[in-house]
Amino acid sequence: MPSRMLTTKGLKGLACPAGSYKVDFHDKGCKGLMLEVRASGGRTWYLRYRNPCGRQRQFRLGDAADLSLEQARSLADELRSRIALGHDPAEQKAVLRQTPILSDFFYAHYLPFAKGYKKTWDCDESLFRNHIAPRLGRRRLDEITKADIVALHHGCRAEGAAKGSANRLLVLIRYVFNMAIRWETPGMTKNPAAGVAIFEDPPMKERFLTPEEARRLHESVQESPNPMLRFIVPMLILTGARRREVLDARWEDFDLARCQWRIPVTKSGKPRYVPLSGGVLQVLAAVPRFDDCPWVFPNPKTLKPFVGIFNSWDSARTRAGLADVRLHDLRHSFASFLVNAGRSLYEVQKILGHTQVKTTQRYAHLAHETLLDACNSVADSLADSLGAQFGAAIPCRPA
Incomplete structure (x- = not known):
């Protein structure tokens, strides 16, 4: 040498x-x-x-x-x-x-993992196969840059996809890289999708039913050709459950003696327990039962859960003069009724099964009147001690 x-x-x-x-x-x-x-x-x-x-x-x-x-x-x-x-x-x-290429990692590691806990794993597979793999599938994980992710996200939108669809693509690829880092995949130290902003949609206007509107809707569903709609809609309004949770409900999940409904699989992936009011118990008592049918609200023709109830729902809401009300608004309305009845946001969060407090915070403004009454009650109770000028309740001006 x-x-x-x-x-x-x-x-x-x-x-x-x-x-x-x-x-x-x-x-x-x-x-x-x-x-x-x-x-x-x-x-x-x-x-x-x-x-x-x-x-x-x-x-x-x-x-x-x-x-x-x-x-x-x-x-x-x-x-x-x-x-x-x-x-x-x-x-x-x-x-x-x-360091594996993205397609190999997705199919060998991520997808088997997703199948074990995620009901919508097939949607992930479809998104990856149709939109991500053609662009980035043959690239090594460590070679993919933030610029590549932005190009993927914006390219999907430029091809005509809705903002929500493009955002789902971004959320998926970000999660795939997060798992690659968590599993200590060779070559992976940072997530190229981190910090890439989603497309912001204008906030969807939330619709809350008034008690009068709830009455009109209840009367309308009684006239529906779908005999189960008259039970499904009250169940949604009185429990705040999600549409699919009600349509897939099984008798075995109800403990009527304890007034409790166990929803085994929820949006968060964990079971949750819904308290059953007297009104809900009346609905359940009136629901027709079918021999050897485990479902609470089955399609009478198939004795299986409804795939969808939009047509019968659309007719019922139109008859009630509530064409702008969506099925999911019944869940919002249930929350608004709870808040306006003086129940705490903590109670609303637990009953609706929200995993994050910020999801429940959207209903905070509904409690204003209840909170104002509470403050006035304090002023009234101290009127004698502080004097009439501080204790008298002065009507608030409209906002």
């Missing part, structure tokens, strides 16, 4: 001795730098060093036809600085070789 001060001019005269496969020339001008000269004529720059564990390693810098002497020295100096900080270039390169 000859050692010498390598020069650009002197490199041309370096040759592999006859009978040898290769020879290494060590550069005295740069610690650890060497040039491998092969009998075939090929030349390659290497850096020889000791890793943080004290083991001698050799790292390929590049072909001498592509890297000049000065470039090789500069690269070697840079790598030695990183080695001094505890990095191992050879080890890091080996890790990168193990």
